[in-house]
Amino acid sequence: MNTCANSKVPELFGSMVFNEAVMKDRLPKDIFRALKQTIKEGTPLDPAVANVVASAMKDWALSKGGTHYTHWFQPMTGVPAEKHDSFISPNEDGTVIMEFSGKELIKGEPDASSFPSGGLRATFEARGYTAWDPTSYAFVKDGTLYIPTAFCSYTGEILDKKTPLLRSMEAISKQACRVLRLFGKECKRVTTTVGPEQEYFLINEEDYRQREDLIITGRTLFGAMPPKGQEMDDHYFGALRPRVAAFMAELDNELWKLGILSKTKHNEVAPCQHELAPIFSTTNIATDHNQLMMEMMKRVAKKHGFVCLLHEKPFDGVNGSGKHNNWSLSTDAGENLLEPGRTPASNKQFLLFLTAVVKAVDEYQDLLRVSVANAGNDHRLGANEAPPAIVSMFVGDELEAILKAIEAGETHTDVEKTMMSIGVSVLPPIPKDTTDRNRTSPFAFTGNKFEFRMPGSTLNIACTNIMLNTAVAEELRQFADALEASANFDEALASLIQREIKAHRRIIFNGNGYSAQWPVEAEARGLLNLKSTPDAIPYYTTDKNVSLFKRHGVYTKVEMESRSEILAEEYVKTLHIEALTMLDMLKKQIVPAVISYSKKLADTVAVKKSIGVDAPAELALVQALTEKTAALIDRQRDIEAAVAAAPAAVQQAPRYYHDAVIPAMEAARQTADELEMMVGETDWPFPTYSKILYYI
Ligand code: ADP
Ligand code: MG
Numbered sequence: 128m129n130t131c132a133n134s135k136v137p138e139l140f141g142s143m144v145f146n147e148a149v150m151k152d153r154l155p156k157d158i159f160r161a162l163k164q165t166i167k168e169g170t171p172l173d174p175a176v177a178n179v180v181a182s183a184m185k186d187w188a189l190s191k192g193g194t195h196y197t198h199w200f201q202p203m204t205g206v207p208a209e210k211h212d213s214f215i216s217p218n219e220d221g222t223v224i225m226e227f228s229g230k231e232l233i234k235g236e237p238d239a240s241s242f243p244s245g246g247l248r249a250t251f252e253a254r255g256y257t258a259w260d261p262t263s264y265a266f267v268k269d270g271t272l273y274i275p276t277a278f279c280s281y282t283g284e285i286l287d288k289k290t291p292l293l294r295s296m297e298a299i300s301k302q303a304c305r306v307l308r309l310f311g312k313e314c315k316r317v318t319t320t321v322g323p324e325q326e327y328f329l330i331n332e333e334d335y336r337q338r339e340d341l342i343i344t345g346r347t348l349f350g351a352m353p354p355k356g357q358e359m360d361d362h363y364f365g366a367l368r369p370r371v372a373a374f375m376a377e378l379d380n381e382l383w384k385l386g387i388l389s390k391t392k393h394n395e396v397a398p399c400q401h402e403l404a405p406i407f408s409t410t411n412i413a414t415d416h417n418q419l420m421m422e423m424m425k426r427v428a429k430k431h432g433f434v435c436l437l438h439e440k441p442f443d444g445v446n447g448s449g450k451h452n453n454w455s456l457s458t459d460a461g462e463n464l465l466e467p468g469r470t471p472a473s474n475k476q477f478l479l480f481l482t483a484v485v486k487a488v489d490e491y492q493d494l495l496r497v498s499v500a501n502a503g504n505d506h507r508l509g510a511n512e513a514p515p516a517i518v519s520m521f522v523g524d525e526l527e528a529i530l531k532a533i534e535a536g537e538t539h540t541d542v543e544k545t546m547m548s549i550g551v552s553v554l555p556p557i558p559k560d561t562t563d564r565n566r567t568s569p570f571a572f573t574g575n576k577f578e579f580r581m582p583g584s585t586l587n588i589a590c591t592n593i594m595l596n597t598a599v600a601e602e603l604r605q606f607a608d609a610l611e612a613s614a615n616f617d618e619a620l621a622s623l624i625q626r627e628i629k630a631h632r633r634i635i636f637n638g639n640g641y642s643a644q645w646p647v648e649a650e651a652r653g654l655l656n657l658k659s660t661p662d663a664i665p666y667y668t669t670d671k672n673v674s675l676f677k678r679h680g681v682y683t684k685v686e687m688e689s690r691s692e693i694l695a696e697e698y699v700k701t702l703h704i705e706a707l708t709m710l711d712m713l714k715k716q717i718v719p720a721v722i723s724y725s726k727k728l729a730d731t732v733a734v735k736k737s738i739g740v741d742a743p744a745e746l747a748l749v750q751a752l753t754e755k756t757a758a759l760i761d762r763q764r765d766i767e768a769a770v771a772a773a774p775a776a777v778q779q780a781p782r783y784y785h786d787a788v789i790p791a792m793e794a795a796r797q798t799a800d801e802l803e804m805m806v807g808e809t810d811w812p813f814p815t816y817s818k819i820l821y822y823i
Contacts (some may be wrong), residue, residue, distance in 0.1 A: 141386035143191060145184055145265040145272075153183040165261050167459070168315055172261060177229030184265060185214055185227035188272035196227060196272040198235035198257040201288040202242040203693050205587035207418050210237050211271050232274065233259050243696065245689025247284045254281040260289060263415045266385050275415055284686055288589035289411070291681050295596035296410055298679035302603035303456060303464065303480075309610050310476050316459045319596050320576075322407030323417045324391075326448035326584050327424055328399045328436040329371060331822050334814040335434040339716070343708045344701075345438035345585075346503070348792070349717070351800040352444045353817035357397050365394045371401065374431040378403070381423050387416045397445035398820040407453060407576075410596070414589045417450070421585075439583035440506035442816060447507040448584035452591050455576035456480065456599075466575040470541040472529045475620055482627045483606060484577060485520060487598035488570055489634035491675070492518035492655055493666035495570075495581070498594040500660040500694065502701040504583035509658055514569035514580045517649045517656045519636040521568035527637055530628050567640035597681050604679075660698045661781040667691035695777045702784040706770050709792055713763045713799065716812040718756065721802050724810040725752040748805070755802055762795035 235257040257276035278287035303317035388406035428435035440447035507513035532539035613619030676682035
């Protein structure tokens with residue numbers, strides 16, 4: 128086991144990262160200062176500086192065993208891409224030296240033809256460019272220097288997730304600084320901060336290898352419920368199995384080396400489900416780190432005989448996995464703009480930022496929903512485990528009371544934090560939080576940040592944060608416009624907050640989001656309930672949303688259309704592959720297994736009969752199996768027919784797959800799962816839920 132003594136953690140942390148400390152150590156003073164300014168304030172980088180940085184970076188990478196470098200980028204698949212080039216450069220005498228120039232650091236030209244572009248870039252014009260993102264540190268992994276980069280096409284359209292994220296961060300920074308100026312604060316940059324909590328499953332590799340569905344689709348397409356699911360609530364925060372604890376310890380080490388602030392780990396609700404949360408960082412870095420974290424989880428799992436499942440719904444009947452996006456805004460002076468302080472009712476600056484978020488979530492609920500839409504997450508949202516598919520906000524009792532008072536034009540007196548007595552005198556009294564937790568809300572205020580709980584576990588969080596940052600930027604822009612033009616700031620501010628809270632109060636819901644009444648009430652409030660990905664996709668490119676992104680320079684209309692098309696294509700491809708995998712398993716594994724098991728039984732009946740013993744129970748079982756096998760083969764044909772009739776057009780295909788292919792798949796699964804309960808365990812062709820979920 129690769130654990131390190133705890134005294135070594137500070138030494139280990141970031142040891143493979145070209146971070147500020149390394150830069151300071153290895154770069155001339157003026158170069159370091161120039162680079163730091165770029166990192167902190169987003170100013171453009173001088174090419175002369177890049178040359179010096181590249182050379183220092185290479186020397187450092189060599190000292191860490193590096194031989195190659197790669198421009199690491201996040202194409203529209205959301206999964207990072209990399210192409211490795213070595214540092215070697217030939218000498219005339221047949222030897223080589225290790226070289227790396229500023230040009231190579233700043234710009235790369237990967238062949239981009241095989242990445243999805245949603246019609247943006249014809250393959251004959253395959254050229255794509257990667258551009259260094261100095262705001263996210265380079266690092267060494269497996270002998271390669273990884274340089275985080277943005278990715279765009281020859282004609283300048285963006286082809287990745289990082290560029291729009293950086294643009295959205297610029298947009299919100301610009302507007303938030305305008306607002307802060309009105310409060311008399313000079314600030315150069317406001318950064319959005321994110322701490323993504325990552326859920327995942329760990330199962331035995333040996334079980335995984337026997338399941339084609341897990342290997343190909345990442346989730347089980349068949350499987351009857353085990354006698355025990357998660358109803359006892361005994362896994363959540365339970366003691367870690369020693370093997371799992373060893374995995375987590377090694378994972379921490381690997382993440383720390385890469386400078387990832389891995390902090391909290393625990394068992395989750397479902398059996399075999401766990402969670403890892405890092406300490407928050409800027410949105411850009413949090414996104415890169417979350418991608419690395421997912422990769423490391425899979426890799427370290429293998430070393431411990433596990434497979435890490437990141438799918439949103441690997442198993443039916445137990446909870447799926449999400450990724451909570453904890454989000455806030457912080458100034459370059461380190462002030463958290465969503466910190467209410469001790470007296471939130473009189474903290475007008477906080478109330479204004481809060482109002483901006485409330486307005487943004489209400490007006491752009493469709494975009495937030497789209498940002499988390501995919502085939503996997505459709506199994507979670509609204510399925511009594513994750514938040515519902517309706518976007519709403521929880522603000523807690525204290526803020527609710529303040530907002531109500533504002534609406535009514537009354538004054539609200541802040542309550543001092545009270546101490547909670549636990550009733551045992553040896554235990555110290557603990558301060559009571561002013562907001563209780565609400566686990567059912569998709570967008571909850573949690574003290575000094577918002578927690579967006581709809582993202583699925585595989586999601587690249589860039590998607591969600593692009594939408595969120597830009598929507599809030601727009602509201603801040605409107606507020607700044609209005610307030611800058613006002614003659615009396617205090618009065619204008621008070622009436623603006625009152626007006627906007629009144630106008631957007633419908634989005635605030637502090638009740639139980641899982642209850643049956645909520646969708647009814649939400650509809651009465653006029654909130655959207657986009658239950659599936661095909662329901663959500665058309666909202667991506669509405670005029671309202673296109674003009675939002677255009678105004679803030681985040682996406683052009685064409686870029687949005689391409690992204691919406693990719694989302695639709697991905698949805699269809701996922702379901703298509705799942706349907707084909709089901710057919711494969713039905714034809715090659717399940718049907719043959721059931722037939723041979725019923726033959727075994729039929730042989731038993733015949734043998735018993737030949738010696739004069741009646742076997743009515745076995746006979747009945749053979750008959751039942753035979754009938755169900757016929758039904759299963761019918762269901763199998765239904766899937767084939769549904770897939771064969773699928774329209775090719777990307778406009779129609781998602782709806783069709785949702786309405787025709789999914790029901791056919793569900794029907795086949797139900798029959799197959801019933802058969803699983805009728806066939807002996809050793810005769811079933813792959814490990815069942817009981818075996819997979821309850822390993823030791
Ligand atoms: P929970 O009770 O939900 O576990 P925590 O306070 O432990 O909440 O935080 C959960 C996540 O929120 C962590 O990743 C944490 O770093 C992150 N977080 C805390 N403060 C902020 C902030 N200001 N901005 C963004 N994320 C934050
Ligand atoms: Mg949480």
